[in-house]
Amino acid sequence: MTETDKGPLRGTATIHDVARAAGVSIGTVSKSLNGTGSLSEETRKRVLEAVRTLNFRPNLLARSLHTGLSGSVGLISNDSFGRFTMPIMEGLEGVLSQSGIGVFMVNATDDAERERAHLDQLLAKQIDGLIVTARRADRRPSVNLRGIGIPVIHVFSQGEDAEALTLLPDDSGGARLATEYLAQRGRRHIAHVTGPRDFEAVRLREAGWRDALAMAGLEPGPVLYGPWSEAWGREAMSQLITDELPDAVVCGNDLIARGCADALREAGIPSPARVALTGFDNWTVVAEACRPALTSVDMNLVQLGAEAGHRMTEMIKGAAGSGTLRLPCTLVGRESS
Numbered sequence: 197m198t199e200t201d202k203g204p205l206r207g208t209a210t211i212h213d214v215a216r217a218a219g220v221s222i223g224t225v226s227k228s229l230n231g232t233g234s235l236s237e238e239t240r241k242r243v244l245e246a247v248r249t250l251n252f253r254p255n256l257l258a259r260s261l262h263t264g265l266s267g268s269v270g271l272i273s274n275d276s277f278g279r280f281t282m283p284i285m286e287g288l289e290g291v292l293s294q295s296g297i298g299v300f301m302v303n304a305t306d307d308a309e310r311e312r313a314h315l316d317q318l319l320a321k322q323i324d325g326l327i328v329t330a331r332r333a334d335r336r337p338s339v340n341l342r343g344i345g346i347p348v349i350h351v352f353s354q355g356e357d358a359e360a361l362t363l364l365p366d367d368s369g370g371a372r373l374a375t376e377y378l379a380q381r382g383r384r385h386i387a388h389v390t391g392p393r394d395f396e397a398v399r400l401r402e403a404g405w406r407d408a409l410a411m412a413g414l415e416p417g418p419v420l421y422g423p424w425s426e427a428w429g430r431e432a433m434s435q436l437i438t439d440e441l442p443d444a445v446v447c448g449n450d451l452i453a454r455g456c457a458d459a460l461r462e463a464g465i466p467s468p469a470r471v472a473l474t475g476f477d478n479w480t481v482v483a484e485a486c487r488p489a490l491t492s493v494d495m496n497l498v499q500l501g502a503e504a505g506h507r508m509t510e511m512i513k514g515a516a517g518s519g520t521l522r523l524p525c526t527l528v529g530r531e532s533s
Contacts, residue, residue: 207360211248217246229296244294269508270318271301272311275331279350279479280497284329287501288508289350295509297324308338315339319346324512327504329353333364334396344407347511351504361517363504365495367397370525371404374446374474374493377527379412383444383472387417389432389456390448391424398448401476405446417442429455437463443471444533450475450482450492457486457532473532488531495525 215222219241227235228243231516246252269292275281282300289299300318306313318326326382328337330353341348342356355362378386388405391398409416420435422428429452436442437459447453453475460467467473467488475483478494500523511517 201323203364209252211252213250213256214243214246214252217250218243233326240294241473252380253494265512266322267296267326268300268321268323269325269512270315270321270323271299271327272304272314272318272327272337273301273329273331274306274311274335275302275329276303276305277331280331283331283497284327284351284504286315286503287498287503288327288500288505289501291505292509293503297509297512300326306336311337312339315341315344319344325349325508327351327508329412330394332397333367347508347517349504349508349511349517351500355520358520359518361495361507361511362520363500363507364520364522365500366402366524367495368404368407368478370493370495370527371401371446372408373404373525373527374476374491375405375408376412377491377532378444378446378472378474379408379414381533383470384414384418385440385442386414386444386446387436387442388419388446388448389429389436389452390419390421391452401446401448422452424451426451426455426458428452429457430459434463437465441465441471445471445473447473447475450477450486450490453490453532454486454493456484457490461487468531468533474527475532478528483528483530484525486532489522490529491533493525494528496523499523 211222211225215225220239225243228240271285273281285301292299300321302314304314323346329351333352334354336354336356347370350360350362352364359380375386384411388402390401406416420432422432445456447456453473456473457467460471465471475490475492478492483490483492503523507517
């Protein structure tokens with residue numbers, strides 16, 4: 197039997213081969229690849245499976261000429277470590293790839309000129325949309341994105357105005373979850389150790405902590421502000437041990453919580469038996485290495501990226517998008533609480 201008898205050679209399949217393998221029309225294959233039309237999820241999955249099996253490579257130039265779209269989206273970020281951007285990218289790509297859309301990612305590193313240059317490069321590639329993200333959620337882009345002629349979504353970053361579409365984690369709701377969790381387990385003197393006051397996330401998380409305490413009929417414990425670091429967590433917990441030891445601490449991030457845990461262990465104070473701890477971010481490399489392993493709020497950044505992907509797909513087709521949407525966080529329970 198020849199290769200031709202077995203079917204098309206990998207990488208040489210045509211749209212006709214894909215349609216035949218999936219048991220659909222050529223038009224249905226085209227709609228699946230372009231993310232258009234009203235197709236069932238089962239049909240779209242069957243077509244994409246045939247595309248993967250046959251290693252089909254659509255003619256992107258022809259598709260671009262036909263649709264006026266490049267099949268690509270840009271992502272610009274100043275998160276050089278990728279701590280927040282990479283999970284967002286994972287969710288974004290997972291959704292956009294189902295419509296045959298690729299992502300160009302560039303890093304601006306807090307440099308306005310570099311950000312402008314990267315934006316110009318992305319626009320020169322005729323991208324169909326732009327995602328803007330950052331390493332802190334209250335950061336705004338240093339370049340004006342109004343009037344660039346393509347859809348823009350801010351994810352874990354702030355839009356320029358109310359007309360921009362902004363997707364953020366619900367920081368207040370996440371802190372409320374952690375505090376409610378501790379109160380429901382009988383903790384009555386709950387302190388809050390968090391980051392610098394100039395971060396919006398700090399203000400929102402403190403507000404969520406206070407709301408949950410009020411709902412539980414509890415008086416707020418002390419609030420301590422400092423850097424986002426383990427060293428600050430150790431210093432803050434040492435202060436609490438000296439002044440008045442709480443029976444629980446809601447921490448502003450996982451690094452601070454790990455520092456608190458270290459200080460308790462060094463002082464011979466058992467956790468969670470005497471002092472329960474919760475973190476924020478669910479940075480697993482930190483939370484799982486903490487002793488005890490750290491209960492933490494997960495901002496669900498992969499899901500945030502996926503939501504951006506769904507909305508970008510619709511906006512490329514002409515749907516409108518504006519306003520701020522805060523997606524819920526979840527609490528991941530571990531040994532520290």
